[in-house]
């Protein structure tokens with residue numbers, strides 16, 4: 159007797175299987191025939207996927223769009239300034255309310271693991287306290303990992319160093335940084351070194367906002383790769399954004415990519431944000447700014463799409479939909495072959511789970527029983543439709559259901575409904 163069986167769905171690899179769940183674990187993936195369960199979800203013809211994973215988000219700022227004003231220039235720098243204004247007036251309860259509200263959206267979208275940066279450039283560490291509380295409140299349905307992020311510069315802000323260390327002492331999970339925002343290239347490189355040393359000493363992962371600029375000479379990823387090697391942090395370091403790589407000289411990149419691969423650095427491009435923030439200083443032709451995704455994948459680097467922002471000082475849209483994120487990434491990176499589109503789906507599921515170091519993730523016996531049933535037949539169709547999340551299961555419990563978004567047609571000689579799924583797909 160299972161607690162839950164998800165019956166007859168397509169797995170991302172195209173096979174059809176029943177998934178048996180006991181307690182919070184997957185205990186069978188097979189043809190379960192007439193096996194009994196307390197609850198059955200009929201997924202026949204639908205895609206069953208492990209949950210979506212967002213490895214780059216800012217939950218302390220989310221859903222604050224328009225507070226205290228809107229980002230008029232649309233640039234990263236005005237966004238940082240605007241966030242600085244909001245930090246002065248926001249309260250801890252407001253941050254918690256907005257974050258929990260966002261987590262409701264995430265749960266409804268099957269987004270069950272999130273790595274959120276939290277700003278440590280605030281002597282009160284109000285956002286840190288708020289998100290630590292949120293991490294605890296959502297732990298039964300969302301794996302929330304927090305990154306100590308010195309938004310205004312680890313050295314550039316006078317108390318950031320001390321406050322970042324305090325945040326880690328309070329239980330923040332990952333060490334962050336923003337080397338391209340320090341006063342000089344030298345300070346940026348030094349911040350990478352010190353922050354990696356802090357992570358190594360504490361046995362923590364590292365996730366830097368790294369080279370989020372159009373400046374081709376912003377090469378902090380090189381230092382990040384070097385320090386990862388030196389300190390033995392292989393596989394535990396992520397480079398977020400890496401947008402300067404878009405503008406770098408090809409010869410230099412041909413040397414850089416093997417260094418990143420050798421250090422097993424995980425790369426997190428954030429296509430929604432990168433396409434709107436980068437190139438703002440350009441006339442025409444205007445650079446796209448997204449990092450070299452296909453080239454990194456070809457070099458054997460683990461790359462996954464991050465969302466970064468929803469309704470905040472940097473981005474005025476967003477719905478917690480990682481299929482939206484992958485859809486944008488697919489377009490901007492021109493990943494349009496069948497194989498590449500399929501990889502884009504992996505980039506918001508398994509690749510991101512690897513970046514976050516999630517244990518027990520996936521659809522296999524012994525894994526955590528978290529999954530999503532999508533109104534699509536294949537991963538590529540899920541991307542095309544940004545498919546409805548019909549059922550979301552977290553730790554063995556059904557936490558969200560959505561109806562199929564079928565339209566009722568009233569057109570002579572045509573079917574009475576249209577659901578936009580492609581025959582046979």
Ligand SMILES: [Zn+2]
Nearest residue numbers: 216275367466
């Ligand atoms: Zn970010």
